[in-house]
Amino acid sequence: MNINITLRQLKVFREVARQQSFTRASKALFLTQPAVSMQIKQLEGVIGMPLFEKQGKQINLTDAGEEIKVLSETILQQIEETTQNLELLASGQQGKLRLAVATTVASVATRLMARFNERHPALSLHFIVTNREGLIDLLETNQTDIVIMGKPPEDLQLETQEFMPNPLVVIAPPGHTLCNRQKAVSLNSLFQHNFILREPSSGTRRAIERFLAAEGRSLESSMEMNSNDAIKQSVAEGLGLGIVSIHTVTSELEQGSLKLIDVTGFPLRRSWYLVQRKGRRLSPLSERFKAYIIEEVQNFHNSLQV
Amino acid sequence: MNINITLRQLKVFREVARQQSFTRASKALFLTQPAVSMQIKQLEGVIGMPLFEKQGKQINLTDAGEEIKVLSETILQQIEETTQNLELLASGQQGKLRLAVATTVASVATRLMARFNERHPALSLHFIVTNREGLIDLLETNQTDIVIMGKPPEDLQLETQEFMPNPLVVIAPPGHTLCNRQKAVSLNSLFQHNFILREPSSGTRRAIERFLAAEGRSLESSMEMNSNDAIKQSVAEGLGLGIVSIHTVTSELEQGSLKLIDVTGFPLRRSWYLVQRKGRRLSPLSERFKAYIIEEVQNFHNSLQV
DNA sequence: TATATTCATAAGTAAAACCTTATGATTTTC
DNA sequence: GAAAATCATAAGGTTTTACTTATGAATATA
Numbered sequence A, B: 001m002n003i004n005i006t007l008r009q010l011k012v013f014r015e016v017a018r019q020q021s022f023t024r025a026s027k028a029l030f031l032t033q034p035a036v037s038m039q040i041k042q043l044e045g046v047i048g049m050p051l052f053e054k055q056g057k058q059i060n061l062t063d064a065g066e067e068i069k070v071l072s073e074t075i076l077q078q079i080e081e082t083t084q085n086l087e088l089l090a091s092g093q094q095g096k097l098r099l100a101v102a103t104t105v106a107s108v109a110t111r112l113m114a115r116f117n118e119r120h121p122a123l124s125l126h127f128i129v130t131n132r133e134g135l136i137d138l139l140e141t142n143q144t145d146i147v148i149m150g151k152p153p154e155d156l157q158l159e160t161q162e163f164m165p166n167p168l169v170v171i172a173p174p175g176h177t178l179c180n181r182q183k184a185v186s187l188n189s190l191f192q193h194n195f196i197l198r199e200p201s202s203g204t205r206r207a208i209e210r211f212l213a214a215e216g217r218s219l220e221s222s223m224e225m226n227s228n229d230a231i232k233q234s235v236a237e238g239l240g241l242g243i244v245s246i247h248t249v250t251s252e253l254e255q256g257s258l259k260l261i262d263v264t265g266f267p268l269r270r271s272w273y274l275v276q277r278k279g280r281r282l283s284p285l286s287e288r289f290k291a292y293i294i295e296e297v298q299n300f301h302n303s304l305q306v
Numbered sequence C: 001t002a003t004a005t006t007c008a009t010a011a012g013t014a015a016a017a018c019c020t021t022a023t024g025a026t027t028t029t030c
Numbered sequence D: 001g002a003a004a005a006t007c008a009t010a011a012g013g014t015t016t017t018a019c020t021t022a023t024g025a026a027t028a029t030a
Helices: A007-019 A022-028 A035-045 A063-090 A103-119 A133-138 A205-215 A230-236 A249-254 A284-306 B005-017 B022-028 B035-045 B063-090 B103-119 B132-140 B203-212 B228-236 B249-256 B285-306
Strands: A052-055 A058-061 A093-101 A122-130 A146-149 A158-172 A195-198 A224-227 A242-245 A259-260 A270-278 B052-055 B058-061 B095-104 B124-129 B144-149 B158-172 B195-198 B221-224 B239-245 B260-261 B270-277
Touching: A007 A022, A007 A063, A022 A035, A022 B285, A035 A063, A058 A063, A058 A230, A058 B124, A063 A093, A063 B063, A063 B095, A093 A103, A093 A133, A093 A224, A093 A284, A093 B063, A103 A146, A103 A242, A103 A284, A122 A133, A122 B005, A133 A146, A133 A270, A146 A284, A146 B022, A158 A205, A158 A230, A158 A284, A195 A205, A195 A230, A205 A242, A205 A270, A224 A230, A224 A249, A242 B035, A242 B203, B005 B022, B005 B063, B022 B035, B035 B063, B058 B063, B063 B095, B063 B285, B095 B103, B095 B132, B095 B285, B103 B124, B103 B144, B103 B285, B124 B132, B132 B144, B132 B270, B144 B285, B158 B203, B158 B228, B195 B203, B195 B228, B203 B239, B203 B270, B228 B239, B270 B285
Parallel strands: A093 A122, A093 A146, A195 A224, A195 A242, B095 B124, B095 B144, B195 B221, B195 B239
Antiparallel strands: A052 A058, A146 A270, A158 A242, A158 A259, A158 A270, B052 B058, B144 B270, B158 B239, B158 B260, B158 B270
């Protein structure tokens, strides 16, 4: 008669088995009674055995019917459960979030993620902190969904979105001669001093070099470090001046362990970008995360303007 | 696009997920590649989310895809398991066997069932021993599949099969005056003595009364008991003579604790019948049990004739 | 015994499911 | 850069599905 069991058959069967009646099942399913009879008959055809036996008005399950009853109940429930899980996925309340960020934004990103996680406890998180080079590699090999970085490379197929200012400032230890000047310090006088900078492949370093090139200058850096924390400490110790994203030194500025120097042309106006591969459809969760970040930054700016 | 998941979709999806390739899946399923694409696309339409994402040649599961993979694997396996169970049912190796027997055949039936159970260990057994009245009630209320009893009632819609002789014999305590006579004892001399019989609703009792009625006699029983064991003991104690199925006294005759009396017209030739309700389809297991019983009885007779 | 209830069956029909061939777009691989 | 591989899409056709209405048969109910 037929070749395969269908879910329709199981659904109708389950209702009949529950209701112990074809007619009642047909009403529950908003069908006519013959429609139910047919589904059951087809199922019996597939199985090769009767599933019900009539005793007068009463219908009873055969052994095979009992077997199919278990099957129908479990299968249909599993489908219902999966459907619910899928709805959670679709609404972004559950899922995998793969995020990679530049070293400089790590702390900001961590804070954002923690707050996002409170709203979406079911998410499974994959978080990578690395420098610009590493981020590009992750994007190319598709190991991450969203990246937060400085100016993204032009040669890759990317979708980018500028979402947050990233001012680069010059920092000095408290009491440095260039601090607290009335006027902005010139680049000339600035470069009398030693500098501690990030490695050449870092975004911060590249931003500085591009700015200097535009001014007709170049940089002979005295020290290189691959960690913002190390730079901050070194500057605080008096090893030299630093140029860093202001986001990395907010707490030190408040505590007074570091000071800003007002230099002509500074702060360098850079931005953070949300980046993803072009054409890559983000999971609903990732989409929500993006929306969340943008919203948060917006709120932050608004609060500053008040 | 669609309304419902189909098992076809899940089957195709599972293959694609396993093979990590549409083309390989299509070969494994003996389909063209577009056929696979379509099934997946329909499934995605039902789900409302993409299940795979392409990264160059490679295809990867999305979060939703992972969810559906679990679903497809579990559901399809459950169906396969159920199919196997159904095959066991169909071959009669598994199932419920509901059997009811007359008190008199209980020991014979027990032996048969035990041996049948050795061959079919997966069966679940429902065994009732009761008298004729009880058996008829069980049949009417459909609480049993097969009944073993004496002559079945005519007024019920039954399918019956005579399968085993059931001779009724007269028993006496050893040393009774009617024992070891040269000639068969006449009914006249027999009825000088007291009798111990089963209750009037029992098959054995009815058989005796019908025989006597044909001979123009009737019975004034001195004692009634509803258990064959009680009757045997009472006869052995000398309380009176008994008329019982020979099957109930085989061991006592061997031991010599009871003796047969050769009476004109005895043994009464009755039979045991296999009985089921007309039109009621037996489960494969019950069918096998019927076949088994008939075969065993056949073997038993053959061995007697050798 | 008439009536109501329950399931089975038949005929008819609109929709869908399922697959094929042909072809296109991308991406790897050589 | 050409060839090969992979998935997507379109068009077309046959089969199956899933109902419906109408009606019949068996059984319970009053």
